Amino acid sequence: MTATLEEKNTALVLEALETLFNKKDYEKAAGFWSDTYIQHSQHVPAGREGLFGLVRTLPDVRFEYDMVAANGDFVWVHSRYTNSATPTALIAMDILRIENGKLVEHWDVLQNEATRSESAGGYPMFGSTFPDEQ
Template identity: 80%
Template sequence: MTTAIEEKNTAFVLDALDTLFNKKDYEKAAQFWSDAYVQHSRHVPAGRDGLFGLVRSLSDIRFEYDMVIAKDDFVWVHSRYTSSATPAAMIALDILRIEDGKLVEHWDVLQDEPTRSESAGGYPMFGNTFPDEQ
């Protein structure tokens, strides 16, 4: 059962990710991320400035999600990130922690989205179709 705070945190995280990755509204996005934001990622430079710099460098990057789970101050988002800078979309499990109304910490697990012929299990990693069948 989802509590009111978990629903609020889910909406907050989805709005933050959309604002940064899709709208590229860095001024508004800064309101979501803490100045002391901690990034636990192999691919994203440290801190809020590192994240925003990466998004700026990938000007056409897009974020979408298909599943979200919230528990207390944590939100897990099953995401897809697409950009012309990479040959395949990146499928992610993003884990974000909220404290005092700001995103303060992030972890991710990332892998390239496979086509049907690349998928050992025969099922898409995101949504109901493989990227080469959309």
């Protein structure tokens, strides 16, 4: 059985994010990102080196995902980023565009993860439990 384009792109994105954020294997990670990578983010400097440089400044940053969707060359990842420099995790909707087997463009929407007492709706933002109840 042949994997669909969406399945291939989803696997590529998840492996790339795992390799960079959790394994900190910058050499291998460079193979996933285009040399001309475009970053649309308030928090991340331009280009592949901007992203890698940010990760280097946060040596214990961790990435995890909850949900993933793909359509053609685009993959959406519902993500959580944690590190010891900030007490509150960031919940993200990362949108990545793939071209010729490389990540070429990224957008994100970020917000601090709410605790139960901070949640107006009463439901966790990531997974099935609040961060203060894990």
